[in-house]
Amino acid sequence: MxxxxxxxxxxxxxxxxxxxxxxxxxxxxxxxxxxxxxxxxxxxxxxxxxxxxxxxxxxxxxxxxxxxxxxxxxxxxxxxxxxxxxxxxxxxxxVTGEPLMLLYRGELLTRALRQARVTQDEVRAALRSSGLGNVSEAHAVILETDGSLSVVKESDSPTDSSLEGVRRAGQG
Structure with a gap:
């Protein structure tokens, strides 16, 4: 009607x-x-x-x-x-989960990528949007609790203790 x-x-x-x-x-x-x-x-x-x-x-x-x-x-x-x-x-x-490190000191953390269901291509795309052309130029890539990827450049690299709160599952 x-x-x-x-x-x-x-x-x-x-x-x-x-x-x-x-x-x-x-x-x-x-x-x-x-x-x-x-x-x-x-x-x-x-x-x-x-x-x-x-x-x-x-x-x-x-x-x-x-x-x-x-x-x-x-x-x-x-x-x-x-x-x-x-x-x-x-x-x-x-409620929100925890951030998850997907790349550390230029090395992709494959177990963490699998756990987060994030592809290497998605990490590389986040690196490119941050102005980096290669994974070796990144200190870390973190999957945030809102689903976004944060890129920490090697040149802006914080002390490792400042990344301590980020779970580094999947190393190795």
Whole structure:
């Protein structure tokens, strides 16, 4: 069916504007962390927020108050988990994982590459985008918890102790 009547369109328009306003207010109240660069946990929350907003807009069975509560609950849970992850290391590891070193002192760590499901070509592409033409020019390549690859150039090489927090699985 193409048209169910003006009442349905009017409801979608009014509830949509109000639900969107509620979501924006809740996101602003929850702080910048909610809108920061996403890891897997943040992506899940974002998808859930979008799905909830769509349900509020399109389902007559969900009242605006119920939808606002659902949005608030998702944002509160995200806030609570990130608050805990700053204070409890085990929560942080559970929610975001840990960075993983894929290349160290010009040597690709094949076990770590396999574990992370990252190809050598992807590491080489990250090196090229950082202006390096060869793996020997890199001190380290790290798979960050948000899925991005960080390249530490040999010339900018930090002390090995500053990379200590990065798990070096797969060496050898």
């Amino acid at each position: 193409f048209f169910n009547g003006w009442e349905n369109l009017f409801r979608t328009l009014i509830v949509g504007v109000l639900a969107y306003a509620v979501l924006v207010i809740f996101l602003r109240l929850s702080g910048n962390r909610t809108l920061s660069k996403m890891n897997a946990f943040d992506l899940i929350v974002t998808v859930a927020l979008g799905s909830t907003l769509a349900t509020i807009l399109l389902s007559k069975d969900v009242a605006l108050a119920e939808g606002a509560l659902a949005l608030g609950l998702l944002i509160f849970l995200q806030f609570a988990i990130t608050w805990l992850s700053v204070r409890k290391r085990w929560v942080k590891r559970l």
